[in-house]
Amino acid sequence: DGGITQSPKYLFRKEGQNVTLSCEQNLNHDAMYWYRQDPGQGLRLIYYSQIVNDFQKGDIAEGYSVSREKKESFPLTVTSAQKNPTAFYLCASSPRALAFSYNEQFFGPGTRLTVL
């Protein structure tokens, strides 16, 4: 089955802990993205990566870190520096390489993070 997988589906974190959210895709897509969704605020871009070993900050990168060591994987770490991490985290991928701008994105099922 081709698609985007995220794990875990639910994650509970204590204050002061770092946690890593997994995102894997087997669609051979070039670009991958991380978004955060809060009630009433839409989707906000955290980080994105167009190619392996390269990534850029999105609109709300503070308190987060990523890596892109493999084309199919783009894990997100939520650090203790993120002040309000409780949210629904969505990973997306896009088949388009750097030269294209159509940029249709397809989403994984999401991880719901709750800070206790």
Place this chain on the structure above:
Amino acid sequence: QKEVEQNSGPLSVPEGAIASLNCTYSDRGSQSFFWYRQYSGKSPELIMSIYSNGDKEDGRFTAQLNKASQYVSLLIRDSQPSDSATYLCAVNRGTGANSKLTFGKGITLSVRP
């Protein structure tokens, strides 16, 4: 002005009616436009994309784009209760390596049986 703005909801229509969802954007250089459907508790699903002025039809869905007026809309004909969801408008700003989507806050559609 917000970068991508969707008309306030929620929107309620009877089954079989046409639902009209609107979206305006501020960046005149935007090149591609998308509608996503998101059921409660689930992730967004891409249902329509449009890149040039005019209408694009796919089944019961029609996307309309007017770049001069900077709006994009989604019409859902013969609305069904299964269409009840939040619809997100997304606009692609920038090009190449700077290409990224900006999402509206979404509008919740309820189709009454």
